[in-house]
Amino acid sequence: MTMDGTQKTPMKRSELQMARSMCWHCQSEITGEYFCEQCVKVQPLSKEMDYFTCLGLPRLLNIDLGALEAKFYELSRTFHPDFYQRKTESEQSISLGNSAMLNTAYRTLKDPIQRAEYLLRLEAGSAKDIRTSPPADLFEEILTLQEDLEAYRSASDQNPAAVARLRDKLTTDRELLEQRQREMDRRLFELFTRWDALHSRQSRTDPASPDFQKDATAVLKEMREILSNRTYLRNIVNDLTATTA
């Protein structure tokens, strides 16, 4: 039973979504942020809302982690299913949906790499041609290293001196790769800062200016490249560490 005494069947999530600008319950226009000001019912977060907006942050890459956490806790309290146990099924379902989205948004933005991957997905529409060509040199290098690793794994019955030499080589290789990883991360964080500077310049001047688009695409493209190569490197470093440790 609802407050006005009528029996209502719970609404499907899709119906709830469509009624975003209008309260799903009392059909009045929504002025409040998460609750209808007329009937005080909780409102579903729009599926189209990006995670930055969801957590009240500008679309930047260097973010205030304290502010992120504070907003996350605040919204968690607002939407937590525990507080909706005595409400209608529709409200329970909204509370569940909102909490799930909130958790994903928080997890994604908290981690700098996931944050950057997410931003790239968001911006992929505006900055075309973000796809980069596969790093052929890196592939060759990884294949060679993997072959060395295989040789080492099957060399245990050979003479100890040869095994030790192979092991030393792989350890040196790993150290060099780790150095490259650190260099990549340093470059990545430089790009974070460049993106943020571009972004704040954009809000002051004309966002559609060709100059901005060109600069933004260049930054995003390099970021895409580093993030991809980073994954390949991480895998081979993990394999090296696991085998030679």
Added chain:
Amino acid sequence: MAYSDKVVDHFNNPRNMGSFKKDEDDVGTGIVGAPECGDVMKLQIKVQDETIVDAKFKTFGCGSAIASSSLATEWLKGKTLEEAQKIKNTDIVQELNLPPVKIHCSVLAEDAIKAALNDYKKKAEEKK
């Protein structure tokens, strides 16, 4: 999520693992990677009179990626270049019963086939 029996079989008994010499005229090599998971796949074909007489692969990645490339080499053997071009990732998905999260492994195998074919064709063009 469990791997299908076919994936496990290809993973435990990979067919045609290994490599040919890259710089030989009758060999086409495709090396591709999936930036999402960091898998790297090398697939090679040996061609005589427009027909693939042998194929080999080396894949460093998950079970599905290994199974996809192993299956691809099995299918490639005996096919003409034109027939090989028609192998689709969806054929691999079907044969191996890959779940949605592993579809990119079959895409990787298709990309590797295309890359190997292109590499061979480029070499053949240059020889003319």
